[in-house]
Amino acid sequence: EPEVTQTPSHQVTQMGQEVILRCVPISNHLYFYWYRQILGQKVEFLVSFYNNEISEKSEIFDDQFSVERPDGSNFTLKIRSTKLEDSAMYFCASSEWGRGGTDTQYFGPGTRLTVL
Amino acid sequence: SQKIEQNSEALNIQEGKTATLTCNYTNYSPAYLQWYRQDPGRGPVFLLLIRENEKEKRKERLKVTFDTTLKQSLFHITASQPADSATYLCALFMDSNYQLIWGAGTKLIIKP
Numbered sequence: 001e002p003e004v005t006q007t008p009s010h011q012v013t014q015m016g017q018e019v020i021l022r023c024v025p026i027s028n029h030l031y032f033y034w035y036r037q038i039l040g041q042k043v044e045f046l047v048s049f050y051n052n053e054i055s056e057k058s059e060i061f062d063d064q065f066s067v068e069r070p071d072g073s074n075f076t077l078k079i080r081s082t083k084l085e086d087s088a089m090y091f092c093a094s095s096e097w098g099r100g101g102t103d104t105q106y107f108g109p110g111t112r113l114t115v116l
Numbered sequence: 117s118q119k120i121e122q123n124s125e126a127l128n129i130q131e132g133k134t135a136t137l138t139c140n141y142t143n144y145s146p147a148y149l150q151w152y153r154q155d156p157g158r159g160p161v162f163l164l165l166i167r168e169n170e171k172e173k174r175k176e177r178l179k180v181t182f183d184t185t186l187k188q189s190l191f192h193i194t195a196s197q198p199a200d201s202a203t204y205l206c207a208l209f210m211d212s213n214y215q216l217i218w219g220a221g222t223k224l225i226i227k228p
Contacts, residue, residue: 004159043160043205043218056214091159105216107159 002026004108006092012114013082021077021111023092031055032075033093033105034067043091049075082115089113118143120219122206128225129196137191137222139206145184146208146217151191154203154221163204164191196226 005024013019025032034046048055049067066078075094079086089112093105121140129135139149148167152160166173166182166189173180179192193200203221210217 042220043207045215045217048214058215089157093159104162104165107161110157110159112157 004092004094004106006090006108006111008111009109010112010114012116015084015115016081019079019082019113021079021090021092021113023075023077023108024073025075025092025094026106027073029094029096029106031095031097031103032067032069033095034077035091035093035107036060036088037091037110038088046077079113082113084115087113087115118146118208118210118217120206120208120217122204122219123222124220126223126225128227131196131198131226131228133196135193135196135200135224135226137204137224139189139191139219141187141208145187147211148209149180149182149189150207150209150216151178151180151189152205152207154205156203160205160207193224198226198228200224201226 007022011019032049035043036046037043045058047057047061047067052069064080068076089110091110092108095103095105097103119142123138145168148165150165151163153163154160164173164175164178164180166180168184177194181190201224203223205221206219207216
């Protein structure tokens with residue numbers, strides 16, 4: 001069964017450094033998402049992406065964050081200058097349609113980001 | 117803003133019994149509501165979706181109800197098994213901003 005994959009599984013970085021989290025969505029899906037989950041807290045929406053541009057973003061997704069689909073398969077989340085509070089599990093998800101549809105989002109296994 | 121409440125205390129159920137989890141929300145009803153399962157250190161896994169004009173949805177041992185008057189969804193697992201032990205999350209799709217808003221989840225423990 002197709003699945004969303006994410007790399008790395010765990011990323012440790014120093015405060016102020018840039019990190020790039022990578023995701024490979026399911027191949028025929030058109031909508032891509034990033035979520036984060038701080039340990040012990042709720043899943044929080046960051047951004048959705050469709051047709052090579054951001055579709056929706058939350059208040060969390062400020063200028064420090066950016067997303068990109070550099071090729072036909074990868075979807076990346078970049079954090080320019082990491083802060084301690086960026087430490088969280090970051091989940092990528094994809095869906096076949098997305099916006100306005102009753103569509104299922106399929107989640108990857110997550111990348112645990114630890115900012116020291 | 118929309119708030120979602122799920123029982124923060126773990127729910128302990130004897131194997132074979134029905135587990136019932138609650139999701140309450142404030143403010144206006146979502147376009148649809150989803151239930152996910154999350155195991156420790158893993159991503160959420162979609163289980164069921166119910167639209168605002170639907171009262172009930174079933175899938176094998178799972179059943180979801182949606183009461184827009186009470187602003188509540190109930191998630192039932194019948195004939196529960198230890199393998200059903202996980203955290204169950206409800207998520208509301210808001211068509212005002214096309215985002216999924218998540219509850220904090222309820223940890224379900226099924227005891228043999």
